[in-house]
Amino acid sequence: MGTTTPPRTLAEALRARGDESLAGLLRARPDLLNPVPNDITQLATRAGTRASVVRALEHLDRFALQTAEALAVAPDPAPYGTLLSLLTGDGLDDGEQRDDAGAAVTAALPGALATLREQALVWGEDDRLRLVRTARELLAPSPQHPSPTGLGPTVAEATAGMSPGRLQEILAATGLPATHDPVSAVAALSSLFTDRTRMAELLDTAPVEALSVLDRLVWGPPYGEVTPNPTPPVKWLRDRGLLLPVSTRTVVLPREAALHLRAGRAHRVPEPVPPAVAAAAERDPQAVDRAAAGQAFTALATVEELLKLWNGGGPAILRAGGLSVRELKRTANALDVTEPIAAFWIELAYGAGLLASDGETDERYAPTPASDEWLDLPAEDRWTHLATAWLAATRTPGLVGGQDAKGRALSALGPELDRSAAPDVRRRVLALFAELPPGTAPDAETLLRRLRWERPLRGGPAASATGQGPAPTEGTDLRSRLALWTLNEAELLGITGRGALSAQARALLAEGEKAAAARLAPLLPEPLDHVLLQADLTAVAPGPLERPLADMLSVLADVESKGGATVYRFTPGSVRRALDAGQAATDLHAFLAAHSRTPVPQPLSYLIDDVARRHGHLRIGAAAAYVRCDDEAVLNEILADRRSTGLRLRRLAPTVLASQADPGSLLEALRDMGYAPAAESADGDVLITRAGARRTPPRTPPVPVPEGPPVPDDTLLGAAVRAIRAGDTAATAVRKEPADAPSSNAPSGALPRTTPAETLATVQAAAMTGSTVWIGYVNADGAASQRVIAPVRVEGGFVTAYDHTADEVRTYPLHRITGVAELAEDGKG
Numbered sequence: 061m062g063t064t065t066p067p068r069t070l071a072e073a074l075r076a077r078g079d080e081s082l083a084g085l086l087r088a089r090p091d092l093l094n095p096v097p098n099d100i101t102q103l104a105t106r107a108g109t110r111a112s113v114v115r116a117l118e119h120l121d122r123f124a125l126q127t128a129e130a131l132a133v134a135p136d137p138a139p140y141g142t143l144l145s146l147l148t149g150d151g152l153d154d155g156e157q158r159d160d161a162g163a164a165v166t167a168a169l170p171g172a173l174a175t176l177r178e179q180a181l182v183w184g185e186d187d188r189l190r191l192v193r194t195a196r197e198l199l200a201p202s203p204q205h206p207s208p209t210g211l212g213p214t215v216a217e218a219t220a221g222m223s224p225g226r227l228q229e230i231l232a233a234t235g236l237p238a239t240h241d242p243v244s245a246v247a248a249l250s251s252l253f254t255d256r257t258r259m260a261e262l263l264d265t266a267p268v269e270a271l272s273v274l275d276r277l278v279w280g281p282p283y284g285e286v287t288p289n290p291t292p293p294v295k296w297l298r299d300r301g302l303l304l305p306v307s308t309r310t311v312v313l314p315r316e317a318a319l320h321l322r323a324g325r326a327h328r329v330p331e332p333v334p335p336a337v338a339a340a341a342e343r344d345p346q347a348v349d350r351a352a353a354g355q356a357f358t359a360l361a362t363v364e365e366l367l368k369l370w371n372g373g374g375p376a377i378l379r380a381g382g383l384s385v386r387e388l389k390r391t392a393n394a395l396d397v398t399e400p401i402a403a404f405w406i407e408l409a410y411g412a413g414l415l416a417s418d419g420e421t422d423e424r425y426a427p428t429p430a431s432d433e434w435l436d437l438p439a440e441d442r443w444t445h446l447a448t449a450w451l452a453a454t455r456t457p458g459l460v461g462g463q464d465a466k467g468r469a470l471s472a473l474g475p476e477l478d479r480s481a482a483p484d485v486r487r488r489v490l491a492l493f494a495e496l497p498p499g500t501a502p503d504a505e506t507l508l509r510r511l512r513w514e515r516p517l518r519g520g521p522a523a524s525a526t527g528q529g530p531a532p533t534e535g536t537d538l539r540s541r542l543a544l545w546t547l548n549e550a551e552l553l554g555i556t557g558r559g560a561l562s563a564q565a566r567a568l569l570a571e572g573e574k575a576a577a578a579r580l581a582p583l584l585p586e587p588l589d590h591v592l593l594q595a596d597l598t599a600v601a602p603g604p605l606e607r608p609l610a611d612m613l614s615v616l617a618d619v620e621s622k623g624g625a626t627v628y629r630f631t632p633g634s635v636r637r638a639l640d641a642g643q644a645a646t647d648l649h650a651f652l653a654a655h656s657r658t659p660v661p662q663p664l665s666y667l668i669d670d671v672a673r674r675h676g677h678l679r680i681g682a683a684a685a686y687v688r689c690d691d692e693a694v695l696n697e698i699l700a701d702r703r704s705t706g707l708r709l710r711r712l713a714p715t716v717l718a719s720q721a722d723p724g725s726l727l728e729a730l731r732d733m734g735y736a737p738a739a740e741s742a743d744g745d746v747l748i749t750r751a752g753a754r755r756t757p758p759r760t761p762p763v764p765v766p767e768g769p770p771v772p773d774d775t776l777l778g779a780a781v782r783a784i785r786a787g788d789t790a791a792t793a794v795r796k797e798p799a800d801a802p803s804s805n806a807p808s809g810a811l812p813r814t815t816p817a818e819t820l821a822t823v824q825a826a827a828m829t830g831s832t833v834w835i836g837y838v839n840a841d842g843a844a845s846q847r848v849i850a851p852v853r854v855e856g857g858f859v860t861a862y863d864h865t866a867d868e869v870r871t872y873p874l875h876r877i878t879g880v881a882e883l884a885e886d887g888k889g
Contacts, residue, residue: 066185070192071104073183075788081178082784083777088179089116090769096780099787107180113194115768116179118517123332125208125516127172128181128191130326132199133211133315137188144169150256150324161330168332201282201315209326210280211319212312215250218304230301234262249301253316262300269293274302274313278321279328282313334513337492338503343558345499352562353583356443356554357604362395363409363446364435367427368614369394370415373754374425377417382474383425388460396622400460403472404549407457410473412449413761418754425473426754435607439584440577443554447568447576450553451486454478454764458545480767485542488514490550490569493561501559504547508540515539591628593652595661601626609655615641616648630664635671636736645672674736685726687717687737694735703733786864789848812836812879822880823859827851832864836878848883 067073074082086093091112097103106112117125130146131138147169148162173189176182184190191199201207212218219227219242227245228238234252239245252258263271270293277284286294286309294311297303303311319325375387383391383406392402409415414431418424434442456479460472470476492510496502550556555565564583568576587606591599591613599617602625604610616638617628638648648668652660689695692714698704699717707729708720719726723739730737772780812834814822826833832850839845849861852869859877863870 066188067183069104070108070180070183071101074104074107074180075100079778079781079785082781083774084178085180086777086780087771088119090771091115093772093776093780094769096783097787098784099791100784101788101791103784104180108192108194110194110198113181113192113198116181117195117198118515120175120179120517121334122513122516123168123330124172124175126327126330127169128176128195129199129208131182131189131191132196133201133207133209133326136196137184137190140173140186140189143173143189145324146319146326147330148325149322161332164332165330172332206281206283210278210282210328211315211326212280212282213315215253215301215304215314215316216246218306218312218314219246219249222304230299233299234301250316253301253314253320256320259317259320267293267296270296270302273297274317274321277313278318282318284311284313285309286311331513335506335509337496337510338506339496339500340503341501341559343499343501343560345560345563348499348557348560349563349579349583350557352554352557352564353580354554355551355557356564356580357439357584359405359446359553360439360442361604362397362405363414365395366391366405366409367414367431367435370426371754373418374415377423377425378471378474380468380471380474382471384471385469388472400458401552403460404457404552406472407453407455407460407477408446408450408553411453411455411762412446413759416756416759418756424754426756428756428759430759432755438577438581440581441573443580444568444573444577447553447555447565448573449761450549450555452483452764453762454480454482454766455762456482456542456545457549458541478765479538479542480765481539482542483764484767485511485539486546486550487569489543489546490555490561490565493556494566494569496561498563498566499560501556504544507547508543511539511543512537590655590657593656593658593661593664595663597630597661597664597667599628599630599656601628612651616643616651630667632667632671632736633731635668636675636731639672639675640738645669648672671736675738685719685721685723686712687719687726687730688715688740690715698730698733698735701733704729786848789864791846812881814879814881816874819877819880820854820874822882823851823861823874823877824854826882827854827859827861832883834881834883835872836880837872838876838878844878 067076074085077085085107089107089112092103092106097106117128120128126147127143130143134142134146144166147165173182176191181192181195182189183192198205199207201209201212206212222242224242224245227242227249231238231245231248234249236248236252239248252262266274269291273284273293274297283306284303286298286303288308290298294303298305298311302313302317304314306312322328369391375383375391378384388399388402388406391406392399395402395405397405406415409431412434414428414434415425416428418426434445437445455477457472457477459470459477459479460474462470464470464476468476488511489507492507493502547556550565551559554562555568556562564576564579567579585603587604588602589606589609591601591605591609593599598620599613601610601613605613605626613628615634617630617634620627620629635648639645643651645668649660649665652664687695687698687709695711695715695717699709699711706721707726709717712718721729727737727739813836822833823835825831830850832848835847835849837845837847848864849859849870849872850864851859851861853860854874857874858871859874860869860871862868
């Protein structure tokens, strides 16, 4: 494909590339593959569309973008030297302190230019560099969308439509000779502004106030407002063309004049080198790993507590989707965390597939069947599952509490929390962590500065360039906010410890889940099978408990405090809760004796026996509701109690009271009065009220919302390149015209037309000689196409041939072939 002729179009430049280079383009810009282009010309056309170019510009680093911006204000085409001088300056001091950035720019420019060429944003040889037209339109200055360089239009663009008389007045004011036409007048003025010596002489005659006006406009924006009677300094500049009118009240500093004032630089501060991520603190790597492991254990405990909290059926789902503010507050209080952190844990469990909607009529959130499998995993495997889900999730809990574009509140588990850039930002932040030595905590400001250098257009000037609004202020763009949320969430999840990346997280990023689990396992505490009972009706768990012990203790006692050790308190209500769940007093005594390293305190034994003796003494069933008790004195006491007035009790028999309240309300009311009633069935048996585990049907975790098309693998890239090459061969193949054929006025690209007999004869001859022919073909859907084939066999009304366009052997019905033509020089063109 090599050629000595410089490419005249982007398509020719792409056609001259090798297969590896084309594959690199499709890998960098996967949107060009959907669907696979038919040929190189279609690929070039698609690469120049506005949406594709904007997407490509958004993925450039700052210096590659600055290079493209400099090309947008350079002549088209521009030689390499012109581009370099726009980025480094012309070597003459412009009054500002200069540094040695020119050497860094000179060293970095070939790499930036190679990136732009690889992504088909720039094409042409070094002596004729061209920016693709759409990119030039996006980045070049215009009144509606000022250039990121701060430069304005050229003299030729700013004087378009200006009267010839006015142009001659400007020439006279600058001391230039008159010309015979506007074109030569504009050329003379442009030549003056680009001549360093003559321009310096002109500015030496300018009033000091006029130079102050230029100083305010030189680095942009280049537009200014004037009154109908401008001040003398502005009038001096306007008379000499240093300010040209855009409208009756607006003037602009022409590009050539601004470049002179800037010493030839397109940007005030070129940034050829990525800013380094500074270290905020140096810590002991082992201390970092231990701190991260401790936080990982806390993360597991928090998610388990959330699942237990919603085990019997979680909060209802809002009509618009998501969790209400009240339910978020309630969950945050139960988990003893703030609402933003509660939203993070809820979204993490949802993203990991542990929580979902149950799909019932009164739709609620509940644990999924996968949550039970997750709970049975070892602690280290449970953590890697959560960490992997967090890395890939596009849902962004940091947005909870904010507003969408329409001013509606964003709720946890709501439908508007997906941000496709989140996984990329998380992985990039952690990759920058990993580049630092173990135990090093990065400085957040320098980390954000590095991210902004790598993607300066994400949510920033790209929006302005595409007409979607101005660039946000530093630190408020989406990528910066995602990075800050990543720092906080990584610490909560145990990815980082004390601000530095842990060894288990490094293993997760570099080697996968198994390696990370192996690193984490020795750092996690072993579950304990015992507690320490104390005489003040408390039990101390000095560490994590085995699951059966923890589950039973959560029913028998209330959690009083958490930390390095968990303190449980036994109360009459908690003991009654265990009895309601079907436990007998003897079962509770045996359980405590088996799992306590200290003797069971006497007050605790008395508490269990006392509650058990009174438990079930009162029986409540449904009439609407009734109370039954063998002791008439107890019923007399209830009737005499003023607190029972609202229950509207009346005696049906010496041992039975009836109520108009429902059994549940009656049960709670009597408990609040200090009694220990038990619910009973229609058969008179005590109802055991174990907490029912509510599970959703099998659910898959939410699918991340991709940021554009997925990056294709090598197999797909190879097949796509072969298909594009084959299609290009068919589209550019040179046809051999028959010697006796009359001159044809058929349009270029029209299908060949031959009679059925000529078609049959030509493909039979091609099959015998092994030559290649060009055919027109109409498929069963009526779609016409051109194909280059090498016939192998012709029989039964079909031709079997190797199709160069599809790069495979295919069989075509002869009656669907519109015509056939031989190719010049055996079809390779």
